[in-house]
Amino acid sequence: MTITIRTALGPDVVAIDALLRTSFPRADEADLVRRLCIDGDMVLVLVAVDEEAGDLAGMVAFSRMQADAGGKEIAAVALAPVAVAAAYRRQGVAEALIHAGIERLEAERVVLCFVLGEPGFYERFGFHADYARNFTSPYAGEQLMALPVQGGLMPCGVRGEARHASAFARLAAE
Template sequence: MSIAIRPATGGDVAAIDALLRRAFPRADEALLVQRLCIAGDMVLTLVADDEESGALAGVVVFSRMAVDVGGRVIAAVALAPLAVEADYRRQGVGEALVQAGLAQLRDAGAMLAFVLGEPDYYERFGFSADWAQGFASPYAGDYLMALPLQGGAMPCGERGAATHAAAFAELGGQD
């Protein structure tokens, strides 16, 4: 299997929506991506294509966050969602998507990336609940993790709010 990672295009919208609806038990993630797109809060969306079949194997989305450290706003993103088609799981597709996204965001100057997810999975990329501790967020806890992207150091100063795009608050109980 050979996978190619590339930026998503308008032609991928239907396939991404279908993948998200298959990959998760509820439609929340598909609706989240729609709302992020409509609001203009998407920062980066990457897809993984199976080079042999042309099938969409996975997708990762990064969206804008409002984060302040030491009273100043810093460039930060939220990783959500990450989805891999069932036939491509446990083959490194998700890992390749996350690594490619983080590299592009690092190069673009983003300071922090946040994820709300399973620590056993996301810690392999350097995400840690310790980095997210102290930020005011409705998602605060063991599953909210952060990753400094510039030189591996947290920006200096007291941690303030870490606010996800409004689309995240619109989730919950909707199919």
Template sequence: MEIRPAQPDDVPGIDALLRASFPAADEAMLVQRLCIDGDMVLTMVAHDEAESGVVGMAAFSRMDVAVNGRAVAAVALAPVATLPGWRRQGIAEMLIAAGHDMLERAGYVLAFVLGDRGYYRRFGYDADWAKGFDSPYAGEHLMVLPLQSAGMPCGVRGHAAHARAFAALAGAGEGA
């Protein structure tokens, strides 16, 4: 199995993976909209030749974020998916870690995620750090991770806006 950035030939496999991994097509539509709108920053895939394609993926999309009045380069992690038969093998963890490494090297400062605190805490995401950000998704499930070695300073205040495509997903009743 290979963990790598997605390539154009992976698009059908990513779409099939998302449709097989979630009860509705909302996440597949989210990824399509992020790409069409030009908001997709990085999509990591787990590719297995024996399986003939994509068995896992993690998407990172552009955000509009300001910290203490200054714009910073930030991304949102979502969605993350692994084919049912490939779950609980560490694939999602490898995808997320590889994505974080690439984004850090590219100069991104923060990564946000909406999700289970227990799960995303293992990657360093923290809901307490997100409390200082004004966001339509503010609450216990909004978490942030500093990607640069300086870490997260105390008293951070700012705003964090996800790409427009997330509002459409939330409007579909599935949340973001």
């Protein structure tokens, strides 16, 4: 098996939607990705492709956020969702996608990446609730974590608000 990580392309849309609909108990994540794309809030979507089988093994999405530190807006994104096809789970596909995404975000000068998820999984990438703790957010708590992307440097100053793209609020309201 040879897995290649690359930026998602137009022809991947149907496979990504199918992956999200089969990876989660409800269609919420597929609907979220679609809405983020329609709203223009998607920053980066990476896919993992099994080159030998031609299968989509996984995907990860990063969307625009608004965050500020000390009254100054900082470049921030949200990681959500990440999905791996059943046949490729527990083989490092999600980890490879997340690492590749973080590398690209660093190159694009993103300062913080937020995620809402299981600390035991995301802390291995450097995400931690302490980084997100002083940002106000409707998702505040131990499962809202952040990762300082630029060499681990946390922005100076008083933390402010961290707002996900409006598609997240619409999803939560449904």
